[in-house]
Amino acid sequence: MSSHDDELQRIARARLPEGLRAETLAVRTALAPSQHGENSEGLFLSTSFVQPSAAESARRFANSEDFTYGRTSNPTVRSLEARLAAMEGTEAAVATSSGMSAILLMCMGLLKAGDHVLCSRSVFGSTINLFAKEFGKFGVETSFVSQTDLDEWRAATQPNTRLFFAETPTNPLTEVCDIAALAEMAHAAGALLVVDNTYASPALQRPASLGADLVMHSATKFMDGQGRVMGGALCGPNHLVRDIFGPVIRTAGMVLSPFNAWVLLKGLETLSLRLKAQSEQALAVARWLEERPEVSRVYYPGLRSHPQHELAMRQQSGQGGAVLSFELAGASPEQARARAYHVIDSTRVLSIATNLGDTKSIITHPATTSHGRLSEAQRQAAGIGQGLIRLSVGLEHVADIQDDLLRGLSTLPN
């Protein structure tokens, strides 16, 4: 070995010791640095990679080996995938251009005409559309069942059920499902359980450790954490991620940009700190809202009044997460919407936007934004009323967040 190789071996990250804890893995896991020894992971904005010879190029292409072309692999994206897999405790991870494209990749890899999917009816709006509308066109049938009633899942299982898809906690009502119980039921039916872990993130919840076969992410939310880039991921065993999704993403091309991967790598380094701080703030805001006379209901897993409070505390490291929703009652849907708009439009600090997981607090009207494309019947089934407001709690001082909400709450028209 040359002294140059020797030097590379000694550079940190090249070989991490065994048994490191989650916080350490979130900061340290990556491919080995280049010959320059950069301490922050390199950003490789390169579409193609120069090959040492025609024969070696042929060998790498034939075996789909790293690194040839950007749709096949990229070192910055590989670093992100390694870090994500380490944090979720799975063998592998594949990064995608958005959260929705992670679900698209999963469906393309696992489903064919005649297959059946069981999905909670409380999942993210576009997820419902992707299963029901887009994959419905290709002969995949999806049944939507209660987020929390396990008997409904059992009763709706069919011999051709391939996938159970759950999201917990859900957006925006923060309903929590029992991952371990669903995993057991899926496996008894010969199906896979996929959990959308966007809301809790691996900082609070590791679905694979509870039996989920695949963990899906919209990295756009907490992983970035500062509202900059879109991204997504699927984490799971090699026989799914490498062997099944690998060939599909190389062909279909929903790959993550290396720049976005680099931003997400930086986001993951502070994920656990942010989640803890934002969860604590969200709990304070939720408790405060529960006391407000204008508010008819607060949805937050950290509250004792939450129907799955104990399960959530067990499953999510004792934290409720950074997102809560609250309801303003109204005599009619139109009046409830007017009251919700008043509170939203009275804010001067919070962002009126349709993202979540940002260090900036974000206020949203789900019925006309994230769930606006659903039919009224689908929206009713999902429990998204016109008086509902979603709040993603950031890192501003909690008193400033409360004061900003109070501007509208204290001046509601009757």
Ligand SMILES: *Cc1c(COP(=O)(O)O)cnc(C)c1O
């Ligand atoms: C945002 C979101 C998605 C979709 O992710 P994109 O990155 O916007 O494509 C899926 N699931 C949940 C829970 C989300 O919040």
